[in-house]
Amino acid sequence: MAKDVEVGGEFQAKDYHDPPPAPLVDAQELTQWSFYRAIIAEFIATLLFLYITVLTVIGYKSQVDPDKGGQDCDGVGILGIAWAFGGMIFILVYCTAGISGGHINPAVTFGLFLARKVSLVRAILYM
Structure with missing residues (x-):
């Protein structure tokens, strides 16, 4: 998409340029260290996201379970689980955006692949 800027009643050129579509298969990408670094960053970010958030849910469940002696006021609660998910996404995207784009999900x-912003090889290895 292009955005025209109106200056003095006249339309000027776009204020940005869309990058060219990513090729479907980019074999040259497999020879670059930055490609593998991005894959490792996505893997670690996804691993940390799932580990921390699932542990938060497990901790909440064990704290409110009446069979284990938990009380309703103990633990993080539903709001704490929401903060854990949101906080982890925020931190991990911030940390990995410069390396891999911070997809995590x-x-x-898949959406970026359909929009032709990433190649098929990168999309498969990120997932």
Whole structure:
């Protein structure tokens, strides 16, 4: 998409340029260290996201379970789980955006593949 800028009643050129579509298969990408670094960053970010958020849910469940002696006021609660998910996404995207784009979610990678912003090889290995 292009955005025209109106200056003095006249339309000027776009204020940005869309990057060219990513090739479907980019074999040259497999020879670059930055490609593998991005894959490792996505793997570690996804691993940390799932580990921390699932542990938060497990901790909440064990704290409110009446069979284990938990009380309703103990633990993080539903709001704490929401903060854990949101906080982890915020931190991990911030940390990995410069390396891999900070996808973390396979749905984001699939959407970018459909928009031809990432190649098929990168999309498969990110998922």
